[in-house]
Amino acid sequence: MTADSASxxxxxxxxxxxxxxxxxxxxxxxxxxxxxxxxxxxxxxxDVNHLGAALTMQVPLPxxxxxxxxxxxxxxxxxxxxxSLRQLFLKYAQGEVFSTAALQYLNNxxxxxxxxxxxxxxxxxxxxxxxxxPLGPGHRAISLSFGSGDVATLFMAGVMLVIARVMVEAxxxxxxxxxxx
Numbered sequence: 001m002t003a004d005s006a007s008x009x010x011x012x013x014x015x016x017x018x019x020x021x022x023x024x025x026x027x028x029x030x031x032x033x034x035x036x037x038x039x040x041x042x043x044x045x046x047d048v049n050h051l052g053a054a055l056t057m058q059v060p061l062p063x064x065x066x067x068x069x070x071x072x073x074x075x076x077x078x079x080x081x082x083x084s085l086r087q088l089f090l091k092y093a094q095g096e097v098f099s100t101a102a103l104q105y106l107n108n109x110x111x112x113x114x115x116x117x118x119x120x121x122x123x124x125x126x127x128x129x130x131x132x133x134p135l136g137p138g139h140r141a142i143s144l145s146f147g148s149g150d151v152a153t154l155f156m157a158g159v160m161l162v163i164a165r166v167m168v169e170a171x172x173x174x175x176x177x178x179x180x181x
Contacts, residue, residue, distance in 0.1 A: 054128060
């Protein structure tokens with residue numbers, strides 16, 4: 001790697017670590033605001049597990065807070081992905097592209113993204129139930145949905161997992177070759 005490309009990698013990695021840190025701060029705030037002030041945050045069009053029209057100020061606050069607790073489970077996995085991504089970019093900025101820690105962080109990102117989709121899908125049932133409970137008998141619902149965004153996230157998690165495995169194998173081969181010299 002040339003000094004120029006290493007410098008570019010370091011700069012870009014620090015930039016992405018910063019964006020990841022911003023996401024670590026903003027995402028939980030946006031999720032909480034979406035449930036506490038749904039009518040005031042609708043303009044953000046923040047996709048929270050495909051809630052649609054069920055989340056409004058008409059739903060009493062205790063039910064929205066219960067739904068928020070359920071939503072924080074997949075959000076926690078998203079935050080783990082962002083934290084691991086931030087750590088990965090910081091390792092890259094230090095020139096540690098194939099280090100054990102960097103490869104573990106890449107694995108963590110993939111696992112966290114995968115888990116966020118699976119857990120997010122499962123949490124839709126209690127969230128939709130809580131948000132429709134105040135509507136009374138005959139109007140309550142339990143819903144599940146799986147969209148193209150979920151498929152894209154699962155695909156990205158799979159790609160990251162394969163890349164991490166390839167990088168582990170490349171490191172193993174480099175270590176093995178170094179022993180022969």
